Amino acid sequence: MTIGSFSNPTPTGASCRNYTDYTGLQAIPLPVGSTIPFSIITDNCNVATDNSRMLRVFVDFNNDGIFDPATEVAYQTPTAPQHGTISGSLTIPTTAVAKTYARMRIIVEETTDPNAIQPCGTYGAGETQDYRVVFGYSANDVGVSALEYPTQTICSSDSQLVSVRIHNYGSANQAAGIPVTTTITGGASPVTLTAVCKDSIPSGGEVVFTYNTAFATVAGTTYTIVSKTALSGDLNTSNDKDTAVIIVNSQGSAGTGSATVCGTTSASVLLHANTSGIDVPLWYETATSTTPLAAGNNTTTTVIPADKTYYLGVNDLVAKGGAPNKTVFTPTGTNQGAYFRLGGNFMMISTYVPLTIESAKMYIGHSGKITVTLATLLNLTWNSATSSNNYSFQPLYSTTFDVFATKLVPDSSFQINVPTSDNTDTGATYLLNIPVPNPGNYILITDCSPTTNAFLNVNINKDPYPITIPGVFSVTGNDFRDGKSDSIAYSHKFYYPFYNMGIRLMGCPTPRTAVTAQTEASPAVTLNGKLLSSSSATNNQWYVNDSLLEGHTGQTDTASIPGLYYTVVADPATGCQLTSNKVSYTPSGGDPNDAIGLKFWPVPAKYYLNLIFYMASAANTSVSLTNMLGQRVFEEDYADFSGLYSKQIPTGNLSSGIYTLQIIHGGQTWHKQLSVVR
Structure with missing residues (x-):
């Protein structure tokens, strides 16, 4: 037999x-x-x-x-x-x-x-x-073993990624491409995603494949996701298909907040939201804007719409991080970039809220594996002996994933230059799911397997950094240095390797709420003789010539030196710092010292002498003290001085007697006699 x-x-x-x-x-x-x-x-x-x-x-x-x-x-x-x-x-x-x-x-x-x-x-x-x-299993036997992403319970999203785990059950390695289809039902109408998984899958191995096309999920909806492969020659169809059910959380209540224009001439607006916990308030200019103006419970913006209306969306993040694609940069040379076997190279990022780096578009020259490590950069120095960077870091999280060649003709070389005219590679989206729970500055270290390389932009003609989602996430640079004094500027000619980065916040999004800004009136200041008066009874802080007058916080104050006086009122209810109008004070009388607001104390001086005066224009200035014998016991010179002079001159080493204070500013001279008592 x-x-x-x-x-x-x-x-x-x-x-x-x-x-x-x-x-x-x-x-x-x-x-x-x-x-x-x-x-x-x-x-x-x-x-x-x-x-x-x-x-x-x-x-x-x-x-x-x-x-x-x-x-x-x-x-x-x-x-x-x-x-x-x-x-x-x-x-x-x-x-x-x-x-x-x-x-x-x-x-x-x-x-x-x-x-x-x-x-x-x-x-x-x-x-x-x-x-x-x-x-x-037969030689050709593959199937979807599981829905990798989304998970069983998720938040609503206008661009939900779908990732499936494809297993090679057969005895033959698969490298020619596996057709895969996912059908999503439960929404208003079915959604079908189709693609060819180009990953190389060894016998008994599996990969996570992410569709480049996303679909919109609706809060409070249950979806059934059926994914299946259709490999030619696969006789065992029983393991081709996977069925999963996901539940989208119900939509939360819309956020509430306020917006305040601090004064009629203010160039910025205070934005306040009433959220707590993991929720992140995002402020938009319109109901459909994709990039927020700002983020946070207490933040500001210099963008003031004509109708002064803002839109508050809690956790409602649509924008992507980093550069959208590799074609947005204009190179100065003949090459737009290169496929490069990255090994320890890193992208520098800053996060301002807890988030997850969900996905990224990459351009891959040859299939293989890539490891990405989230880390804190401890130091970065240039090693002139090896003409390379030395750096140390604290690793926080690491993930390894399979990538397939998006380059039309795969090439496993260490570096393949790409001319500016070649835009045939459209890239692919890869699932990362890198958690960044604590806001801060980090690096994303990329290591390619021996056959893999990833695209990077070179010779960028204009510094693109930072690339920012305001208040959420920012790409700030990379590790490419040349050891020269302009090494940071040099590194900013490069961008790599993650594009169109999907950023997911911790909480679920809510509908956007219109918030119309209210304008808070500025305080008014009047001058009567030397008496300054504010229309605000409390929270005043007086300034002269843009210099803070320490301890001058009453509703009224006395002008002492010539210049422009105003008050800034801090409103604890709105957080506004309200700046009043400015009033000009010019001393009257025959004493020329009053014209510069010359004052000194105590009289007589013992251990020190406080001296103040104000110069409206810039000129070389000298301040000196001379005793009765004509000996100069103190002198200081200032080049092109203007503004408020306020200094404590030590007199503890001077003998008792009469001294002459002399101030020379440009071609003008002021004198004043004073006494020192020991």
């Missing part, structure tokens, strides 16, 4: 037997979904007779311990031959479970009625043999 590669010859001189148990032999491999040829030689125990006989082969396909005569007949002879060779084939149904063992029973009986041959019972003349079989 021979079945496929298995053979069991009958020993020479064997006696006639009714039953033989061969289940102790090696199990006969029967690939699921395949057709296996066999041949069996029959002979006669009584050489005087050569009666007609029929053959039936039973296989316990469902492995329930019972041969079903209706459903588990793998073969029966169509006619009733005499002794000799009976050849045929066994068809293994796809319902058989691979990697399981079962019993096979072969019965040859002298009869012309195949229905007379039952799997169990007696017969007049014939023989039964039992064998052990193992259901296996």
Whole structure:
């Protein structure tokens, strides 16, 4: 008896037997979904007779311990031959479970009625043999083993990625491409995603494949996601398909907040949202904007719409991080970039809220694996001996994923330059799911396997960094340095390797709410003689010539030096810093010292002398003290000085007596006598 590669010859001189148990032999491999040829030689125990006989082969396909005569007949002879060779084939149904063992029973009986041959019972003349079989996989046998992403419970999204895990069950390596289809039902209408997985999958291996096309999920909806492969030559269709059910969380209540223009002449607006926990308020200019103006419960923006209306969306992030694609940069040379075997190279990022880097577009020159490590950069130095970077880091998270060549003609070289005219590579989206729970500055280190390379932009003519989603995420640079003083500027001529990065926030999005900004009136300041008065009774802080007057916080104040006076009122209710109008004070009287607001104290001085004056224009300035003998005991010079002079001059080492203070500013001179007492 021979079945496929298995053979069991009958020993020479064997006696006639009714039953033989061969289940102790090696199990006969029967690939699921395949057709296996066999041949069996029959002979006669009584050489005087050569009666007609029929053959039936039973296989316990469902492995329930019972041969079903209706459903588990793998073969029966169509006619009733005499002794000799009976050849045929066994068809293994796809319902058989691979990697399981079962019993096979072969019965040859002298009869012309195949229905007379039952799997169990007696017969007049014939023989039964039992064998052990193992259901296996055929050479070409792949299938979707699981829905990798989204997970079972998710938030609503206008661009939900779908990633499936494809397993190679067969004995042949798969590298020619596997058609895969995913159908999503449960929404308003079915969504079908189709693609060809170009990953190389070894026998027994699997990859995670991500569709480049996303679909929109609706809050409070349950979706059924059916994914299946359609590999040519795959005879076992029972493991092609996977079915998963995902539930989209119900939509939360819309956020609430306020917006305040701090004064009629303000160039910025204070934005305040009432959120807590993991929720991130995002502020938009319109109801359909994709990039937020700002993020946070208490933030600002300099964008003021004509109607002063903003749109608050909690966790409602649509924008992608980093450069959208490799064609957005204009190179200065003949090459737009190169496929490069990255090894330890990193992208620098900053995060401002807890988030997950969900996905990224990449351009791959040859299939293989890529490892990405999220880390904190500890230091980065240039090693002149090796003309390379030295850096240390603290790793936080690492993921390794399969990539396939998006380059039309795959090439595993270390570096392949790409001319500016070549835009044939459109890239592919890869699932990353890198959690970044704590806001901060990080690096994303990329390591390619020995056959893999990824595209990077070079010779960028204009510094693209930082590339920012305001208040959420920013790409700030990379590790390419040249050891020169402008090494950071040099590194900013490069961009790699992640494009169109999907950023997922921790909480679920809510509908956007319109928030109209209110304008808070600025305080008004008046001047009567030397008396300054504010229209605000509290929270004043007075300034002169843009210099803070420490301790001057009342509703009224006294002008002491010439210049422009104003107050800034801090409103604790809105957070506004409201700047008043400015009033000009010019001292009156015949004393020229009043024109510069010259003042000093204490009088007499003992250990120190406080001196203040104000110069409206810039000129070389000298300040000195001279004793009665004409000796200069203190002098300081200032080039092109203007503004407020306020200094404490030490006098503790001076003798008691009369001193002359002299101030020279440009071509003008001021004098004042003062006394020092020890």
